[in-house]
Amino acid sequence: MRRKAVIGNWKMHGSRADNAALIEAIVAGAADSSAECAVCPPFVYLHEMARLLRDSAIVLGAQNVCAEAQGAYTGEVSAAMLKDVGCHYVLVGHSERRTLYGEDNALVARKFVAVHSRGLAPVLCVGETLAERETNQTQQVIAAQLDAVVTLCGIQSLEQAVVAYEPVWAIGTGHTATPQQAQDVHAFIRQRLAGQDAKIAAELRILYGGSVKTGNARELFAMSDVDGGLIGGASLKADEFLAILAAAQP
Numbered sequence: 328m329r330r331k332a333v334i335g336n337w338k339m340h341g342s343r344a345d346n347a348a349l350i351e352a353i354v355a356g357a358a359d360s361s362a363e364c365a366v367c368p369p370f371v372y373l374h375e376m377a378r379l380l381r382d383s384a385i386v387l388g389a390q391n392v393c394a395e396a397q398g399a400y401t402g403e404v405s406a407a408m409l410k411d412v413g414c415h416y417v418l419v420g421h422s423e424r425r426t427l428y429g430e431d432n433a434l435v436a437r438k439f440v441a442v443h444s445r446g447l448a449p450v451l452c453v454g455e456t457l458a459e460r461e462t463n464q465t466q467q468v469i470a471a472q473l474d475a476v477v478t479l480c481g482i483q484s485l486e487q488a489v490v491a492y493e494p495v496w497a498i499g500t501g502h503t504a505t506p507q508q509a510q511d512v513h514a515f516i517r518q519r520l521a522g523q524d525a526k527i528a529a530e531l532r533i534l535y536g537g538s539v540k541t542g543n544a545r546e547l548f549a550m551s552d553v554d555g556g557l558i559g560g561a562s563l564k565a566d567e568f569l570a571i572l573a574a575a576q577p
């Protein structure tokens with residue numbers, strides 16, 4: 328039985344004051360959650376968030392990482408640094424990184440390796456654009472995104488990882504995938520990985536992301552291959568995020 332997870336991706340939002348209020352409310356509201364709860368604040372706030380989360384069950388994650396281990400990479404942050412400040416999860420290959428910052432499958436796979444090799448848990452984000460969906464390329468695009476990681480890092484590396492299916496057309500648009508659309512892609516991801524290792528595929532958590540709200544979370548999370556959500560906008564409001572977390576409880 329896979330434990331459901333709900334991860335908040337705060338993207339480039341918040342301030343020290345906003346975050347403190349948000350995290351305080353989440354800590355209080357998530358105390359009895361049987362589903363896992365995690366938040367991914369911007370880099371500069373991670374250290375302080377780790378302190379605020381110290382006595383809670385809420386897990387800390389980062390939104391991005393450098394593929395290199397250390398050195399002359401001005402402006403970058405390494406996996407070791409993220410571990411040092413208390414992160415457990417690291418998002419790799421978020422669609423905003425892919426489309427706005429030119430990260431291709433090869434770079435995402437290298438970032439995945441950097442995270443995995445430091446003992447952190449990568450959250451590998453995959454998903455197709457609207458044009459790709461409309462031209463029936465969804466499976467092909469997602470297969471290539473998965474295969475780049477499996478080829479470089481090996482199927483065993485997925486044991487510690489989470490996959491997040493985030494159709495680009497659903498992110499921040501209010502157009503969420505239907506539960507059946509999400510289920511179909513999640514099942515495809517699991518089936519493709521099962522071709523390499525059935526046990527790892529069966530135990531892998533696959534989260535859905537893209538306009539998840541209180542009004543649609545429960546029906547999405549009820550699908551057999553949807554193991555929770557990666558939440559953007561709705562993770563910035565404590566009551567909404569907690570309601571989504573509640574929808575992930577059995």
Ligand code: 13P
Pocket residue numbers: 336421493497498499500501536537538539557558559560561
């Ligand atoms: P929204 O929930 O705002 O659509 O964002 C989803 C997302 O990109 C989470 O990583």
